[in-house]
Amino acid sequence: MRRSSVVGPLILIVIGAVFLMRNFIPDFRVLDILSDYWPWLLIGWGTLRVVEILNWHRNGQLASRGGMNGGEWALVIFICLFGSGMYAARNANLFRANGINLPSWDILGERFDFAVSGTQTAVGKAPRIVIENARGDTRIMGVDTEEVRVTGTKTIRAMTRDDANKEDKSTAFEIVKAGDQIIIRTNLERASNSRQAHADLEITVPKGATIEARNGKYGDYDIENIDGAIEVNSDNAGVRLNNIGADVRIDLRRSDMVRVVNAKGNVDIKGRGQNVELENIAGVATVSGQYSGEMKFRNLAKPFRFESQNSSLRVERIEGEVELVHGRLTGRRLIGPIQITSKSKDIELSDFTSTLEIDVERGDIQLRPTRLPLSKIYARTRSGKAELILPTGAKLDLKAEVKKGQIENDFGDPFRVREDGRAATLSGTIGGGPEVKIEVDRGDIEIRKWTNEDAPMPPPPPASPVAPKTPLEVTKQ
Amino acid sequence: MNSNSLLLRALRGPLTLILIGILFVIDHNGAISFTKTWPIIIIFLGVVRLGERALLTEHAPPPPNIQGGSL
Amino acid sequence: MEQTGNIQPAYCRICGKALAPEEQQHALGTVYCSEHVPASAPPPNAPPFNSPWTAAPSAPPPMPGPNAPGAPSPGLAFILGLIPGVGAIYNAQYAKGLIHVVIFGSLISIANADSIGDMQPLFGMLCPAWIFYMAFEAYHTARKRAEGLPVEEFSSVIPVRSDGPPVGPAVMIGLGIIFLLNNLGLLRFSQIFRFWPVALIGLGIYLLLERTRSSSSAPEATREQ
Numbered sequence: 140m141r142r143s144s145v146v147g148p149l150i151l152i153v154i155g156a157v158f159l160m161r162n163f164i165p166d167f168r169v170l171d172i173l174s175d176y177w178p179w180l181l182i183g184w185g186t187l188r189v190v191e192i193l194n195w196h197r198n199g200q201l202a203s204r205g206g207m208n209g210g211e212w213a214l215v216i217f218i219c220l221f222g223s224g225m226y227a228a229r230n231a232n233l234f235r236a237n238g239i240n241l242p243s244w245d246i247l248g249e250r251f252d253f254a255v256s257g258t259q260t261a262v263g264k265a266p267r268i269v270i271e272n273a274r275g276d277t278r279i280m281g282v283d284t285e286e287v288r289v290t291g292t293k294t295i296r297a298m299t300r301d302d303a304n305k306e307d308k309s310t311a312f313e314i315v316k317a318g319d320q321i322i323i324r325t326n327l328e329r330a331s332n333s334r335q336a337h338a339d340l341e342i343t344v345p346k347g348a349t350i351e352a353r354n355g356k357y358g359d360y361d362i363e364n365i366d367g368a369i370e371v372n373s374d375n376a377g378v379r380l381n382n383i384g385a386d387v388r389i390d391l392r393r394s395d396m397v398r399v400v401n402a403k404g405n406v407d408i409k410g411r412g413q414n415v416e417l418e419n420i421a422g423v424a425t426v427s428g429q430y431s432g433e434m435k436f437r438n439l440a441k442p443f444r445f446e447s448q449n450s451s452l453r454v455e456r457i458e459g460e461v462e463l464v465h466g467r468l469t470g471r472r473l474i475g476p477i478q479i480t481s482k483s484k485d486i487e488l489s490d491f492t493s494t495l496e497i498d499v500e501r502g503d504i505q506l507r508p509t510r511l512p513l514s515k516i517y518a519r520t521r522s523g524k525a526e527l528i529l530p531t532g533a534k535l536d537l538k539a540e541v542k543k544g545q546i547e548n549d550f551g552d553p554f555r556v557r558e559d560g561r562a563a564t565l566s567g568t569i570g571g572g573p574e575v576k577i578e579v580d581r582g583d584i585e586i587r588k589w590t591n592e593d594a595p596m597p598p599p600p601p602a603s604p605v606a607p608k609t610p611l612e613v614t615k616q
Numbered sequence: 617m618n619s620n621s622l623l624l625r626a627l628r629g630p631l632t633l634i635l636i637g638i639l640f641v642i643d644h645n646g647a648i649s650f651t652k653t654w655p656i657i658i659i660f661l662g663v664v665r666l667g668e669r670a671l672l673t674e675h676a677p678p679p680p681n682i683q684g685g686s687l
Numbered sequence: 688m689e690q691t692g693n694i695q696p697a698y699c700r701i702c703g704k705a706l707a708p709e710e711q712q713h714a715l716g717t718v719y720c721s722e723h724v725p726a727s728a729p730p731p732n733a734p735p736f737n738s739p740w741t742a743a744p745s746a747p748p749p750m751p752g753p754n755a756p757g758a759p760s761p762g763l764a765f766i767l768g769l770i771p772g773v774g775a776i777y778n779a780q781y782a783k784g785l786i787h788v789v790i791f792g793s794l795i796s797i798a799n800a801d802s803i804g805d806m807q808p809l810f811g812m813l814c815p816a817w818i819f820y821m822a823f824e825a826y827h828t829a830r831k832r833a834e835g836l837p838v839e840e841f842s843s844v845i846p847v848r849s850d851g852p853p854v855g856p857a858v859m860i861g862l863g864i865i866f867l868l869n870n871l872g873l874l875r876f877s878q879i880f881r882f883w884p885v886a887l888i889g890l891g892i893y894l895l896l897e898r899t900r901s902s903s904s905a906p907e908a909t910r911e912q
Contacts, residue, residue, distance in 0.1 A: 175644060181637030188630035196623050207629030212782030215633060216789070219640070226644060648871075655866035662859030669853055 146187045147211045150180070154218075174225035177218060184215075251303035253293045255338055257314035259321050260286040265347035265367060269322045273355040273373070275337035281346035281364035287321050289314055291340035295330060306330050312338070328356075349385070352376075368404065386422065395432075405441075434463040450481035459490065466502075475514065485523070499523065503582075507589065508533070512572065519578040527577060530589045534572030539565040539586065541579040549587035621671035628664050635660055764829030765822050774825025778832060787821050854893070 157173065188207065207215075262285060270277060275291075293312070297303035310326045323342065330336040337358065344350070347366045355373025362369055366384030375393040386404035389397055394412030405422035408415060413432030417424055420439045427446040436443060437460040445452040445463070452468065454461070459472025467485045470477075475493030479486060482500045489507035494515045497504055503523040506516065513535050518525055527539070529550060537554060539546055546556045546563040554567035565586060577584055635657060643650040712721055759778065768774025771791035775784035794817055798810035868874035 178637045178640035178644060181640070182634050183637075185630040185632075185634035185637060188633070189627060192623070192626050192630065196619070196626075207633065209780055209782040212629070213785050215636070216782065216785050219636065222640070223643075223650070652870035653867070655863040655870065657863075658859050659863030659867065662856040662861075662863060665856035665859070666853055669856070 146184060146191060147208075147214065149187075150184050150214065153180075174222065177222035177225070180222075181215065181218065249296065251295050251297060251300060251307075253295065253303075253307045255289070255291040255293045255312045255325070255340065257289045257312055257323070258286060259314050259316055262287055262316070262321055262345065264345050265349070266345060267320045267367075268342070268344055268348050268350050269320050270340075270342075270350070270352045271322060271324050271354060272326075272328055273338075273340075273352060273358045273360075273376075274325060274327045275339045275358040277340050277342065277352070277358060277360050279342045279344060279350060279360070279362045279365070281348060281366065282343050284343065284345055287314065287323075287345075287348075288343045289323060289340055291338055293325065293327070293336070293338040295336045306336070310336065430463075433465075434461075436461045450479070450484055453478040455493065504577075509589070513575065515573045516575040516577075518576070520582060521580040523579065523582045524585070525577050525579050525582065526585045526587075527575070528587055528589050534570030535575045536568045536572055537566060537575045537577075537586070539577040539579075539584045541582065541584050543581045544579060544583045547583065547585040547587075549585065551588075554586060621668050624664065624668050624671060628661070628668075631664070632657065632661065758833045759829040761826045761829040761833060765826040768822035768825030769818055771818070771821060774821050775828075778825060778828045780828070791817060791821075 264285060266287065268279075268287060275293075289312075293307065293310070295303050295306045295310075297306055310329045313322075313324045313326065315322050315324075323340070325338040325340070327336045327338060339358075344365070346364060349367030350362060350365060350369045352360055352371045352373065355371070355376050357373070357375040359377040359379070360371055360373075361379045362383070363381045365382070368385040368387070369380060369383055370388045371378050372390045373392070373394075376391055377394055377396045378389055378391070378398070379396070380387060380399045381401060383399070383402045383404065387399055387402050387406045387408075389399075389406075389408045389410070391397070391410040391412055394410070396414045396416070397408055397412055398414075398416040398418075399406050399408075399420065400416075400418045402417075402419070403421045406417060406420050406424040408417075408426045408428070410428045412428070412430050415426055415430055415432075415434045417426070417435070417439060418437040421441070423441045424436070424439050424443045425446075426434070426436075426444070429447055434445075436445075436457055439457040441456065443452075443454050443457055443461075450463075450468070452461070452463075454470070454473050454475065454477045456474035457470075457472070458474060459470070461468070461470045461473065463484075466483060468479065468481070468487070470486075470488040471490055473488065473491040475491060475495055477488075477491060477493070477495045479497045480499070481502060483502055484499060485503045485505075486497055486499060487505045487507075488495070490509045491506075492508075492510050492514060495506070495517070497518040497520075499520040501522045502520055503525070504518050504520050505526040505528070506518060507528040508516075509530050511530065511532055511534075513533055516535075518527075525539075527537075529535070541563050543561045544563070545558075546565045548554050548556050548565055552567075553569060554565050556563055556565045563584075565584065639650050639653045639656065642648055642653065706720055710720060764774055764777050767777045772784035772788040775781070775787055791814075794810060794814050798807060798814060865874075865876075865879060869876050869879075
């Protein structure tokens with residue numbers, strides 16, 4: 140005799156009841172609890188079924204497929220998808236202020252806006268501004284003034300305007316002076332559904348201020364024309380800085396864009412994000428962490444260092460630009476010493492001076508030094524192709540080795556290729572220049588002369604094609 | 617008797633369910649993400665099937681089979 | 688169980704009950720107990736209709752013969768099966784349908800991801816392959832249902848043997864371990880892929896074993912156990 144399980148329908152009832160409770164007891168943070176503990180629901184369900192099946196077995200009532208049936212598995216899959224979705228949304232803060240990526244939790248309720256404003260006068264020329272727990276976009280502009288002025292809009296989600304007003308009162312905006320700090324607080328974490336509330340602010344401050352954004356939850360920062368130092372620490376923020384007179388420190392757990400343009404001090408960026416752009420930085424710049432988008436670094440006057448799990452880059456000065464996009468590092472007009480290591484990246488460098496050291500596990504390397512004299516170069520890839528394109532007049536002591544592959548010598552004399560089974564080496568010296576060493580484990584090496592098709596640089600001697608035999612010559616035979 | 621094999625077969629589903637729940641609990645407590653640990657589920661299913669076969673052929677020749685199997 | 692003459696003790700295909708020779712009901716090439724033998728009438732105590740939430744196995748009530756009006760049409764199943772999930776739903780295998788959709792979506796996502804780089808064509812090819820797999824599986828499942836065979840929720844085109852080397856479970860365990868090692872960073876795919884010829888050799892050995900095994904007569908093989 141086949142028995143039906145009780146547990147499947149039970150789970151459905153429990154889930155329904157939980158959601159029902161939420162609609163009637165707004166304070167019962169069901170979804171928070173659910174998004175954290177839903178896997179235990181699965182474990183409980185499985186355990187109950189195991190007990191049930193063991194019971195049936197003991198009573199000899201076990202049906203052949205007494206396990207879970209299709210409908211139950213469908214429910215499991217739904218729970219997994221929704222559960223992990225909720226968990227991810229909650230912990231990774233997919234809830235952005237204006238663009239909520241998931242359907243909003245409140246079936247009822249609407250958004251209410253409140254104006255926000257505050258001023259702190261007589262703060263001097265260089266106050267320290269602290270913005271705490273930002274939830275929403277913040278724009279800060281340095282102007283010629285001696286007061287801090289805030290304006291903005293706060294958006295609260297509630298069932299009625301009265302509820303919204305109550306929320307508004309409990310999350311009163313404050314701007315307080317504490318010692319030498321001006322602290323700006325939106326107090327939105329006091330809202331009963333703080334995830335749905337956000338405040339966008341516009342702040343004008345004295346030009347000489349220093350800015351510190353602490354414990355940001357979500358929301359972008361746009362800061363312009365500040366002479367003091369900037370520090371941003373947030374769980375989820377896009378940061379755009381322009382024209383900053385002192386050091387910049389940014390630490391983000393999640394970000395879509397970090398852009399710092401025209402900074403006179405040092406710049407230090409760490410955390411996780413997508414795109415990073417640095418341009419015109421007068422101080423030392425460091426970028427470390429995991430960035431999944433495009434990175435562009437232009438005109439960095441002092442040493443620059445980039446570190447991620449996969450790669451690291453150290454360069455003395457970037458006169459041109461360095462781009463890191465999708466497993467490819469391109470650099471143009473760099474002043475060395477330059478050091479690049481990577482587990483997997485293609486490297487393309489042109490116009491670089493001073494020593495260069497590249498060590499890549501998987502990736503192609505293309506080097507096009509254009510400025511003379513050359514400096515010491517060491518390039519190694521375990522698996523990939525290495526290309527060295529030399530300008531005319533280059534003086535170097537070249538040694539290229541490949542363990543399993545071929546060497547193509549399009550440069551000609553005085554370089555000679557010597558093949559040895561699957562390996563090959565090329566060596567030669569021109570004018571006794573610095574040592575240039577290229578090592579490839581599995582791949583090919585190509586040495587050639589710079590031609591017009593490569594990037595714009597000093598003109599090469601045009602390669603004269605070999606003239607075909609004239610008819611005159613032929614008939615002479 | 618291969619009622620043991622039947623028992624194991626019926627238990628397969630719920631045990632897998634418990635395993636999935638455990639993997640997600642580990643994920644949520646920050647240890648190792650589910651996107652990394654999911655192969656354990658496949659290993660578990662394979663082991664369970666081996667167990668079923670072992671129990672099945674323990675005492676008697678296996679029944680003739682047509683088709684059946686798992687996705 | 689004792690062996691009587693040259694009839695082996697048999698087990699009901701559905702419920703696994705051990706059957707003495709007189710209890711065995713032979714149908715469709717295999718053995719059933721009297722309760723579960725497929726016939727035009729539904730077996731006793733079966734639920735009147737197939738609702739997902741009763742825990743009775745989700746096999747639909749046995750269908751009338753292949754050409755009778757209410758029968759599931761394998762042709763229609765094939766066409767519906769081209770749409771992810773719908774083929775399985777047509778065969779009342781709801782969870783399988785959902786899984787089909789998830790796999791389909793995942794394949795497309797992976798095929799579009801940047802991180803796989805050079806392997807994009809592989810996943811791109813897997814997408815149409817998966818679409819056809821879904822269609823054929825729906826077709827075969829519908830055909831089995833049309834013949835009145837009960838069908839498991841997760842039935843598949845790939846047959847599974849209970850004799851000989853346990854290919855299915857071994858493959859599952861092997862793949863699972865490979866993926867796990869890769870995910871944990873212990874042993875990356877790239878390091879393993881270098882040994883792809885071993886897979887070729889393994890396949891050859893397996894086929895060899897298979898051929899030599901089947902060349903000896905079948906009863907002998909089963910009695911070896």
